[in-house]
Amino acid sequence: MFSQHHSGIYATCTLTIDLPILCRIPKSFSDFTASIVATNKDFSFFFLSLGLRYNMESQQPKKDCAPSNNQDGKTQGNAAAEFSIVNQRASLHPSGPTERQGTDIKPNVLFVIKDHQKKGTGSNSARTHKRKRRFVIKKSPALIAINGSFPNLSILKMEEGSDVKWKSLYKTQRERKRIMRETCSKYKSNSKRIITPYHVSRIFVEDKYRILYCEVPKAGCSNWKRVLMVLNGLASSTRVIQHNTVHYGNYLKRLDGFDRKGINYRLNTYTKMLFVREPFEKLVSAFRDKFEHPNNYYHPVFGRPIISRYRVNGTKEALRTGSGVKFKEFIQYLLDVHRPVGMDIHWDHINRLCSPCMIDYDFIGKFETMEEDANFFLHLINAPQNLTFPRFKDRHSDEERTTTQIMQQYFTQLSPAQRQRSYDFYYMDYLMFNYSKPFEDLY
Numbered sequence: 001m002f003s004q005h006h007s008g009i010y011a012t013c014t015l016t017i018d019l020p021i022l023c024r025i026p027k028s029f030s031d032f033t034a035s036i037v038a039t040n041k042d043f044s045f046f047f048l049s050l051g052l053r054y055n056m057e058s059q060q061p062k063k064d065c066a067p068s069n070n071q072d073g074k075t076q077g078n079a080a081a082e083f084s085i086v087n088q089r090a091s092l093h094p095s096g097p098t099e100r101q102g103t104d105i106k107p108n109v110l111f112v113i114k115d116h117q118k119k120g121t122g123s124n125s126a127r128t129h130k131r132k133r134r135f136v137i138k139k140s141p142a143l144i145a146i147n148g149s150f151p152n153l154s155i156l157k158m159e160e161g162s163d164v165k166w167k168s169l170y171k172t173q174r175e176r177k178r179i180m181r182e183t184c185s186k187y188k189s190n191s192k193r194i195i196t197p198y199h200v201s202r203i204f205v206e207d208k209y210r211i212l213y214c215e216v217p218k219a220g221c222s223n224w225k226r227v228l229m230v231l232n233g234l235a236s237s238t239r240v241i242q243h244n245t246v247h248y249g250n251y252l253k254r255l256d257g258f259d260r261k262g263i264n265y266r267l268n269t270y271t272k273m274l275f276v277r278e279p280f281e282k283l284v285s286a287f288r289d290k291f292e293h294p295n296n297y298y299h300p301v302f303g304r305p306i307i308s309r310y311r312v313n314g315t316k317e318a319l320r321t322g323s324g325v326k327f328k329e330f331i332q333y334l335l336d337v338h339r340p341v342g343m344d345i346h347w348d349h350i351n352r353l354c355s356p357c358m359i360d361y362d363f364i365g366k367f368e369t370m371e372e373d374a375n376f377f378l379h380l381i382n383a384p385q386n387l388t389f390p391r392f393k394d395r396h397s398d399e400e401r402t403t404t405q406i407m408q409q410y411f412t413q414l415s416p417a418q419r420q421r422s423y424d425f426y427y428m429d430y431l432m433f434n435y436s437k438p439f440e441d442l443y
Helices: 029-035 121-134 164-187 221-231 243-248 260-269 279-291 298-310 316-321 327-335 367-380 404-411 416-425 427-432
Strands: 002-005 008-014 020-025 043-047 052-056 109-111 142-144 203-206 211-214 271-276 363-366
Touching: 164 363, 164 367, 164 427, 203 221, 211 221, 221 243, 221 367, 271 367, 279 298, 279 327, 279 404, 279 416, 298 316, 298 327, 327 416, 363 367, 416 427
Parallel strands: 211 271, 271 363
Antiparallel strands: 002 008, 008 020, 043 052, 109 142, 203 211
């Protein structure tokens, strides 16, 4: 099924697991295959009106971010169990956490029981079909229901007597949620959505102030974790918390560490927030951090296969260490559907990391307006008056932050076709979070 849009053509692509997804089709069909990113299984999709069939093999799930002292990621993989979610409630309002402590939630749990012992061609075929559509893993047949109805998404409530500044910030939040809601409604499948533990694996939990924070790397996540640790009473100030303590101390709980009832309860009652960043700037920031500085994880795990695949006549030293990856080689890897090593959270899509079309986020902040948005959020949750969002840069502090100008310097190393394909790759993030095209020649 095709739909025309001002910046391209879209098709609903059907995977072999019967799950419709949205694919952006570049104007040049030769670029199309490089714009599709496969994640877990080999799949084929069909353009019925054109009579064309494409078969593309995907990368098998890799341990992209295995434990290491010099990396911030986490392995992405298939979930061990799944659940869907119903009745997410509006949770963000100016009242403090103590007013919500007594909320009595009775989650609606739907148990799906499958008999895998019976034999028979007809029944086996039917059960196989159901398994493919529902993604129900044998280990965990219980599904927890959550509401994904777009008209019922939570709405920020404005405080009485709010000054002009606060009113403007409330309005900004409503507009961001409206754009995200409309994008999800227009481009995401209306079929029943299933939320798996993978979908909440990037969400950190702060129980005292009842916050769920979806971590987006290179969008202020280190400092947000510091804030959550202070709110939880683990530190008196954000400045005393070291980088390794933030990322490797395991002081903050993840939402996927709770049982089904705990996950359901928190999704229904806690304030859910995420912070995003301009996709190209986020990508360049990740490249500079991971490949332009010594790193005993990203260089051997990502650098070596990238140099081996995309560099002609690479030196033995480069092939051995994986150091010195060029930005153009990195982009070749990123856009390659048969990439030699899997994806990583630092350059994955925001809408894949946080699943905003499935999880009803109450607050959407932006890196570009971090100080204003962050302190507004702290005001909304009644955080201590002396707690403000830290702005210090604790890694490579002598370097300038990645700005629009720096991003453009990197992307001008690419051909127009590579820039277009990179834009296609992050197109849903650009659309969902209302970022402008970074180059005028993009369509």
